[in-house]
Amino acid sequence: MLDPRYPWLAIVFLTAIATAALLRRGSVVFGLFRDPLLAHFRLYGPETPYSPLARFLDMLGVWSLLVASMLDALTSDQRGSWRYVSVVFFAVMLMAFAGSVITRNSDTLRHALPLWYGELMEQTTRQERRHLAYAWLRIPRKMRWRLNADQASFRVFVELVRLTSYYGVRDPDDPWAIWQ
Secondary structure (H helix, E strand, O other): OOOOOOOHHHHHHHHHHHHHHHHHHHHHHOOOOOHHHHHHHOOOOOOOOOOHHHHHHHHHHHHHHHHHHHHHHHOOOOOOHHHHHHHHHHHHHHHHHHHHHHHHHOHHHHOOOOHHHHHHHHHOOHHHHHHHHHHHHHOOHHHHHHHHHOHHHHHHHHHHHHHHHHHOOOOOOOOOHHHO
């Protein structure tokens, strides 16, 4: 049934890694995980374009290629409708890579998903996004999980950070504050 000359263990291991990476990228694209995008805001220097949707499509293409390879080896001796399953995954791979190229070249598609990311890019300045990214590091992990799950609470968090970056923050217990 299984061809002993085919590297099953390597392909299954790579497919498992690609599945985990695809799920992670999917959670970023659909707005369930904000840490990678907020970590990108902490970088110094000129702002580089970042597209979570393009990265998701790249990973979908790699995953589809691995699954097509594995299914081609599984269905090589069978007749019927199962012969074309690997062709379908290969077509998904081609569409994912083409979609990734189109997304990288379009400014509107680059910030399309997740929705909070597009809103943040439109409404805030680079300095406010940097303050937001460093404030994200300061909150506890359970609070980050809560803000990842609740869009309204995350908007309140963003507005509070924007207010503190606009008006400035001063520690009333700092004895050296009067000299600054």
